[in-house]
Amino acid sequence: MIKVLLAEDQAMVRGALSALLKLESDLDVIGCAADGEEAWQLAQTGKPDVVVTDIEMPKLTGLELAQRVREREPGIKVIILTTFARPGFLRRALDAGVGGYLLKDAPAEQLAEAIRKVHRGGRAIDPQLALEAWSGDDPLNDRERQVLRLAGEGKSAGEIAVQLHLSQGTVRNYLSEAIGKLGVSNRIEAYRLARQKGWL
Amino acid sequence: MIKVLLAEDQAMVRGALSALLKLESDLDVIGCAADGEEAWQLAQTGKPDVVVTDIEMPKLTGLELAQRVREREPGIKVIILTTFARPGFLRRALDAGVGGYLLKDAPAEQLAEAIRKVHRGGRAIDPQLALEAWSGDDPLNDRERQVLRLAGEGKSAGEIAVQLHLSQGTVRNYLSEAIGKLGVSNRIEAYRLARQKGWL
DNA sequence: ACTTGGCCGTGACACCTGTCATCAAGCGGC
DNA sequence: GCCGCTTGATGACAGGTGTCACGGCCAAGT
Numbered sequence: 001m002i003k004v005l006l007a008e009d010q011a012m013v014r015g016a017l018s019a020l021l022k023l024e025s026d027l028d029v030i031g032c033a034a035d036g037e038e039a040w041q042l043a044q045t046g047k048p049d050v051v052v053t054d055i056e057m058p059k060l061t062g063l064e065l066a067q068r069v070r071e072r073e074p075g076i077k078v079i080i081l082t083t084f085a086r087p088g089f090l091r092r093a094l095d096a097g098v099g100g101y102l103l104k105d106a107p108a109e110q111l112a113e114a115i116r117k118v119h120r121g122g123r124a125i126d127p128q129l130a131l132e133a134w135s136g137d138d139p140l141n142d143r144e145r146q147v148l149r150l151a152g153e154g155k156s157a158g159e160i161a162v163q164l165h166l167s168q169g170t171v172r173n174y175l176s177e178a179i180g181k182l183g184v185s186n187r188i189e190a191y192r193l194a195r196q197k198g199w200l
Numbered sequence: 201m202i203k204v205l206l207a208e209d210q211a212m213v214r215g216a217l218s219a220l221l222k223l224e225s226d227l228d229v230i231g232c233a234a235d236g237e238e239a240w241q242l243a244q245t246g247k248p249d250v251v252v253t254d255i256e257m258p259k260l261t262g263l264e265l266a267q268r269v270r271e272r273e274p275g276i277k278v279i280i281l282t283t284f285a286r287p288g289f290l291r292r293a294l295d296a297g298v299g300g301y302l303l304k305d306a307p308a309e310q311l312a313e314a315i316r317k318v319h320r321g322g323r324a325i326d327p328q329l330a331l332e333a334w335s336g337d338d339p340l341n342d343r344e345r346q347v348l349r350l351a352g353e354g355k356s357a358g359e360i361a362v363q364l365h366l367s368q369g370t371v372r373n374y375l376s377e378a379i380g381k382l383g384v385s386n387r388i389e390a391y392r393l394a395r396q397k398g399w400l
Numbered sequence: 401a402c403t404t405g406g407c408c409g410t411g412a413c414a415c416c417t418g419t420c421a422t423c424a425a426g427c428g429g430c
Numbered sequence: 431g432c433c434g435c436t437t438g439a440t441g442a443c444a445g446g447t448g449t450c451a452c453g454g455c456c457a458a459g460t
Contacts, residue, residue, distance in 0.1 A: 010283065015308020016216035023219055083210065108215020143437085154389030156416070170438050176418050186418080186446090188388060189354030343407080356446070370408055376448050386416090386448080404459075409452105416447065423440080429433085 002119050005048035006032045007039035007065065008081075009057045017052070017081075017111070024112045036060025040068060043076055050099070050115050055082040055089060063089070066096040077118045081111070085129050086198025088138055100124035138199045144178040147171055149200050152191035202319050205248035206232045207239035207265065208281075209257045217252070217281075217311070224312045236260025240268060243276055250299070250315050255282040255289060263289070266296040277318045281311070285329050286398025288338060300324035338399045344378040347371055349400055352391035 004027055008014040014032050021027050030046045033039035037059040043051055051069060055062040066078040079100035080093050093101050099118035102110060103126050114124035140148070143164075150160045157175070161168040179190045194200055204227055208214040214232050221227050230246045233239035237259040243251055251269060255262040266278040279300035280293050293301050299318035302310060303326050314324035340348070343364075350360045357375065361368040379390045394400055 010304040011307045012281070012302070012304040012311060013213055013216065016213065016220040019220040019223055019308070020216040081212070102212070104210040104212040107211045108219070111212060152388070154384070154386055154392060156386070158416085167439055169440060172417065172419085173438085176420090179418070184354065186354055186356070188352070192354060341406095358446085367409055369410060372447070372449090373408085376450085379448075402460085404457105406457090407455085409454080411450105411452090413449085414447100415449100417445080419443085419445105421440100421442095424438090426437085427435085429435105 001028045002026060002050060002115060003028050003030045003046070003048040004115060005030060005039065005042055005046060005051045007034075007036065007051060007053035007057065007062065008032075009034055009054060020108055021112065021115075027112060027115060034058075036062065036065045039065055043069060043073060048076060049119050050077045050079060052079045052081050052111070052115065055080060055084060055093075063092050063096055066093060066098045070097040079114055079118055079124065084198065085126075086196070087129070088198030090125070090129055090198075092198075094125075101129065102126055103129065138197070139181040140178060140194065140199055143174050144181070145194070145200060147174040148178050148187070148191055148194055151175060151187040152195065152200075201228045202226060202250060202315060203228050203230045203246070203248040204315060205230060205239065205242055205246060205251045207234075207236065207251060207253035207257065207262065208232075209234055209254060220308055221312065221315075227312060227315060234258075236262065236265045239265055243269060243273060248276060249319050250277045250279060252279045252281050252311070252315065255280060255284060255293075263292050263296055266293060266298045270297040279314055279318055279324065284398065285326075286396065287329070288398025290325070290329055290398075292398075294325075301329065302326055303329065338397070339381040340378055340394065340399055344374050344381070345394070345400060347374040348378050348387070348391055348394055351375060351387045352395065352400075 004021060006014060006018055006029060008017060018029050018032055021029050030048055031042040033042050035058040039053060040060060053062040053065055062080055069076050069078050077099040079102065080098050081102045081104060083104050085103055090101050100114045100123060102114055106126060117124045146164060147160055150163060157168050157171045161171045175187055179187065182190045182193050184190050184193055204221060206214060206218055206229060208217060218229050218232055221229050230248055231242040233242050235258040239253060240260060253262040253265055262280055269276050269278050277299040280298050281302050281304065283304050285303055290301050300314045300323060302314055306326060317324045346364060347360055350363060357368050357371045361371045375387055379387065382390050382393050384390050384393055
């Protein structure tokens, strides 16, 4: 009997996934968490074999959760289950030592399969995504990322400068750098591209 | 026995919701569709009592599907099940005559309940969303929406002008109008706000 | 025929953006 | 020490953006 903990912020999806896994006779859903923090609590008390988690969650993201689990509960495996086919996310997930990375686009049967495979010590990485992951590296540095994030929220160079304690000119330099590196022609496109790639 | 058709583009979620509904003894999931077009085909052949559909789907959105169902298969009820708590979406859904509008944030039990209620001829609208829906009207006209959509993709006034066969100055006027109406200070914020409200 | 209102365009202005060359301070490394 | 490197600042410039006033056109209303 494989003990599974489910972390997913959308209640409807959480309940549905739970129902899905309960159909499998060799899986035991020992808990459901609505955010990363709750998942971490339940992981410590419930001692699941595998944690299935979304990435975008309140309080603690799935990636942060994975990292913490590896550091402090290395016996527990983590599988990321997310909407986002972003190479950057997969990269970071692998860095955090996850056992699996599945997309919500994948057929439902794959989830139980992945849980069994990871529990046996294997890895379950979405195949087409695995290819993409090594196709493009994040060219941005920390400052460029920060600046781009704020620019994407509609902030002007001046506002960004205040927030980051830089001069306005420096902010514009970083933005210009980012725009150049990404091969686009303005901050909006730069933001969209970086976001789509999972680089923010 | 209530016959249910499920339309949802993410396979994992589709399968999970199907598993969830199959736990209910009075519900019969007669089909699952991965896009709006497939859902429409299955709705015609399978004659479900209720269609549960996501909004964002390939080929035909949930809103368009709802409209078509009301026009050509008025006996079939539609329930929208979506991530997006956007007043504009709810408004359009109600205009399309849907029987229910649920959020994926809602507890899983509500789905079966909503299906039963709608099948009995009732309505199942997410309560907090119903309030919001009448709180703010879309102040934008068609041109402003078009221009804002393109601006949000990072296009400059010149590029937008070419695409819409307008002059660059006119495009800037529309953008300025939209920015003013939304009470923000640049096109990026205007785009984000309009998008968040479901007005694009 | 006259007015009203929506749609589109123009021109002018201040300000913001994106680019580039350049400079200064700090920080390991050999 | 001197070197190379990084981080941040500065100033200048062309071009884009946001605002505004104004003018023409056309389809209703009256």
